[in-house]
Amino acid sequence: MTVTLDFSKPCTHGRKNCLECDMRLLSVCGALDQTELGALESLAQTSVFEPKQTLFVEGDPAESVFTVTQGMIRLYKLVPDGRRQIVGFALPGDFLGLAMANKYGFSAESIVPTRVCRFSRAAFSAFVDQKPHLLRRLHEFATHELSLAQDQMVVLGRRNAEGKLAAFLIGLRNRIAAIAGHSVTIALPMSRQDIADFLGLTIETVSRTLSSMAKDKLILIVPDGVRLLNPKAVEALAEA
Amino acid sequence: MTVTLDFSKPCTHGRKNCLECDMRLLSVCGALDQTELGALESLAQTSVFEPKQTLFVEGDPAESVFTVTQGMIRLYKLVPDGRRQIVGFALPGDFLGLAMANKYGFSAESIVPTRVCRFSRAAFSAFVDQKPHLLRRLHEFATHELSLAQDQMVVLGRRNAEGKLAAFLIGLRNRIAAIAGHSVTIALPMSRQDIADFLGLTIETVSRTLSSMAKDKLILIVPDGVRLLNPKAVEALAEA
DNA sequence: CGTTGAGTTGACCATCGTCAACAGGAGTGG
DNA sequence: CCACTCCTGTTGACGATGGTCAACTCAACG
Numbered sequence: 001m002t003v004t005l006d007f008s009k010p011c012t013h014g015r016k017n018c019l020e021c022d023m024r025l026l027s028v029c030g031a032l033d034q035t036e037l038g039a040l041e042s043l044a045q046t047s048v049f050e051p052k053q054t055l056f057v058e059g060d061p062a063e064s065v066f067t068v069t070q071g072m073i074r075l076y077k078l079v080p081d082g083r084r085q086i087v088g089f090a091l092p093g094d095f096l097g098l099a100m101a102n103k104y105g106f107s108a109e110s111i112v113p114t115r116v117c118r119f120s121r122a123a124f125s126a127f128v129d130q131k132p133h134l135l136r137r138l139h140e141f142a143t144h145e146l147s148l149a150q151d152q153m154v155v156l157g158r159r160n161a162e163g164k165l166a167a168f169l170i171g172l173r174n175r176i177a178a179i180a181g182h183s184v185t186i187a188l189p190m191s192r193q194d195i196a197d198f199l200g201l202t203i204e205t206v207s208r209t210l211s212s213m214a215k216d217k218l219i220l221i222v223p224d225g226v227r228l229l230n231p232k233a234v235e236a237l238a239e240a
Numbered sequence: 241m242t243v244t245l246d247f248s249k250p251c252t253h254g255r256k257n258c259l260e261c262d263m264r265l266l267s268v269c270g271a272l273d274q275t276e277l278g279a280l281e282s283l284a285q286t287s288v289f290e291p292k293q294t295l296f297v298e299g300d301p302a303e304s305v306f307t308v309t310q311g312m313i314r315l316y317k318l319v320p321d322g323r324r325q326i327v328g329f330a331l332p333g334d335f336l337g338l339a340m341a342n343k344y345g346f347s348a349e350s351i352v353p354t355r356v357c358r359f360s361r362a363a364f365s366a367f368v369d370q371k372p373h374l375l376r377r378l379h380e381f382a383t384h385e386l387s388l389a390q391d392q393m394v395v396l397g398r399r400n401a402e403g404k405l406a407a408f409l410i411g412l413r414n415r416i417a418a419i420a421g422h423s424v425t426i427a428l429p430m431s432r433q434d435i436a437d438f439l440g441l442t443i444e445t446v447s448r449t450l451s452s453m454a455k456d457k458l459i460l461i462v463p464d465g466v467r468l469l470n471p472k473a474v475e476a477l478a479e480a
Numbered sequence: 481c482g483t484t485g486a487g488t489t490g491a492c493c494a495t496c497g498t499c500a501a502c503a504g505g506a507g508t509g510g
Numbered sequence: 511c512c513a514c515t516c517c518t519g520t521t522g523a524c525g526a527t528g529g530t531c532a533a534c535t536c537a538a539c540g
Contacts, residue, residue: 077394080480085394099383106390132372139375142382143339149389150346154317154325156396157440161528192487200397205528207488240320401496432519442497447520481540488535497527503520510513 005092005180007112007189011048011070016041016117023069026093026179031137043127044117049110058107064118065097071114072189075106076197086198089190091175098142100125112189156200161209164199166237169226187225245420247352247429251288251310256281256357263309266333266419271377283367284357289350298347304358305337311354312429315346316437326438329430331415338382340365352429396440401449404439406477409466427465
């Protein structure tokens with residue numbers, strides 16, 4: 001695993017090359033052989049986004065679907081009163097548009113410099129119709145997302161602030177580890193407001209709780225992230 | 241739509257007959273033609289459950305998958321300290337085992353007399369491998385579930401007790417309406433504890449909030465359910 | 481060097497959880 | 511038939527967790 005995740009690195013507009021793509025085996029593309037990959041590549045268009053750019057908005061006609069190859073994206077829903085619930089963070093390897101529905105079910109904004117492979121939904125859908133093993137892969141991704149969503153329901157419904165933060169940190173660490181290998185330092189390119197809107201808290205409670213965990217020597221707060229000083233203890237908090 | 245939902249009615253052990261099944265078009269079976277339906281029927285085994293029986297437990301080897309044809313099932317996860325988060329209520333037409341993973345991701349218990357079609361996961365998986373349109377249907381069900389889960393994240397993370405109850409009532413009403421047509425009376429066969437564990441509240445808060453909504457003439461509390469006295473107002477609460 | 485935005489910390493308060501008492505219905509047994 | 515228990519649900523009193531409002535620091539940026 002030579003892949004590294006650097007959320008601060010700007011994206012290069014390099015020509016797409018699916019065969020050499022670092023994320024291929026992690027993404028839905030991993031289901032395809034070399035010939036199929038070539039066919040899919042001809043449908044793909046690389047897009048890069050600066051931080052805080054909108055990929056799409058909830059309710060908009062879903063013209064494109066995406067595979068993330070670099071960066072991080074916040075996926076969120078807004079309540080009429082303006083409050084926001086982040087339903088997930090998309091990392092490299094993740095697929096946006098699993099439902100292939102007519103409208104997007106949430107909004108998506110880049111958090112850091114981000115690169116995606118964009119496909120026309122119609123073309124991608126037609127491609128999938130001819131590749132049952134790709135559909136199976138999409139289904140696996142969808143059920144994995146569903147499982148993560150159900151885990152997050154437990155976090156939102158049955159954990160206090162400290163448990164929420166611990167579960168968030170350990171969950172993010174594990175996802176990053178699956179991409180780039182293990183580390184005790186967890187990059188947090190998203191804002192405190194993003195974390196709060198993911199965990200059903202306020203920015204102040206996130207800040208206070210992280211400070212409290214730092215005071216207890218569980219974590220060390222570093223620029224754009226935290227270091228786990230006592231990983232076992234944080235894991236225990238995340239489980240309990 | 242002649243289907244009626246009666247959650248108190250005991251289940252008859254009638255021989256399965258997929259062609260005449262009321263739930264066929266609502267369930268994943270709706271993707272199949274008559275010949276395929278016959279093949280699937282030969283894999284199916286009808287099971288009935290009394291209230292409060294366990295279908296399967298989180299973490300158990302997933303030997304079976306299910307289509308619900310009658311009744312209601314609570315799907316839940318337990319946290320080590322014994323607290324419970326209900327991640328969904330399965331109604332007729334719903335499919336359990338979408339992930340077709342080795343282990344169940346949550347536990348399932350019947351709430352009322354319940355009937356399901358049970359399939360061996362291995363046999364069902366092999367059947368799906370030969371029917372891409374059935375896989376597509378399963379994928380649609382999975383992404384629909386994912387969408388419901390994301391809606392529930394908003395409810396859990398960003399709504400107060402009254403908003404949670406309103407969203408729960410309207411969401412359940414809409415699901416029942418899709419099966420059996422519209423009604424202003426919403427059957428609530430699950431206990432207050434179930435509702436609390438679904439909404440991230442306590443039983444007392446559920447009871448108090450329903451009482452308060454009744455005092456405001458929004459709803460009328462009836463045995464095993466509520467009647468919407470002011471549906472528009474409750475819908476507004478559910479949205480806002 | 482002033483402005484802006486993110487983050488932290490403190491004081492106070494409201495919502496919801498906890499603990500407790502009570503009501504009503506179902507089931508059981510004398 | 512009545513007494514008893516058990517279970518679910520309701521209601522009240524109180525308290526804790528986390529939200530609100532506000533002040534402050536600090537880094538980035540013009």
